[in-house]
Amino acid sequence: MTEPIRVLIIDDNPVVRLGLRNLLDAHDTITVVGEADNGDDGVRMNSQLSPDVVLCDVRMPGLDGVGAAAQMAPTTSVVMLTYTDDLDTIRSTIASGAKGYLVHGAHQPDEIVAAVVTAASGSSVLGPAASLALLSGTAASAPAVDHGTWGLTSREGEIMALVAKGLSNRDIAKACFLAEKTVKNHINNIFPKLGVVTRAEAISLWLGATGSQNTT
Incomplete structure (x- = not known):
């Protein structure tokens, strides 16, 4: 067991x-x-x-x-x-x-x-309350995230934005009319570009929680 x-x-x-x-x-x-x-x-x-x-x-x-x-x-x-x-x-x-x-x-x-x-x-x-708090805080005080900063494609930027809202892979797949496996593949491509390993790290970086962005 x-x-x-x-x-x-x-x-x-x-x-x-x-x-x-x-x-x-x-x-x-x-x-x-x-x-x-x-x-x-x-x-x-x-x-x-x-x-x-x-x-x-x-x-x-x-x-x-x-x-x-x-x-x-x-x-x-x-x-x-x-x-x-x-x-x-x-x-x-x-x-x-x-x-x-x-x-x-x-x-x-x-x-x-x-x-x-x-x-x-x-x-x-990340629970809904935390996700909404993060998004509302950055929306009023920070410019929109430029996904090109990390070399993301438009689709990868779209998916990462949904990840940052706290959506699961399944929910992202439904929102983007993609297979869940395709979403997972995109995320596996996104994380190395952001220089992160976990979902929490990716969200933190995307929302500017670290106070800097990786431009390499």
Whole structure:
């Protein structure tokens, strides 16, 4: 049998931690291996327990979620699950390497479970609230992304724009009247041009979250 997905919960609110543990432990394919109520302990437990996924709050005593995510992201799929929908915080967290960003109240319990499964597979899980916040913030303050900066074709630029909106490959395929495999092939061509490996990194760069663009 496939080993269950190992999850570490980091949140300073004990009620939130209990709710998440009960939700996740109800699924045979997921097991909660630990809890921490601050970023420093969370980083330490992540190193000790080697979970597949970390669900992490943003605002906590000591090391906050953004700083914790930056330390954990190289070895673990980190998904922020928080009440914070501040644009700068979202952008900073994604730039730090987090696989996803979900806002409490915007997702049903089964969507949180699905996000854990998706993150464990290595894919990003930007929720609608985070995607809309990123897009609205850049739309008002930044010029349209020039896909030619990275040598993307018009079609690749169109697909990357949809990726940045949080659409899945399947949804992009429907929107562009393409086969899902064709969309995947386009994305496999896009990432090397952007100089990124993950979907979260691509979105971060596309939306200007890193503060610079790769022109090589």
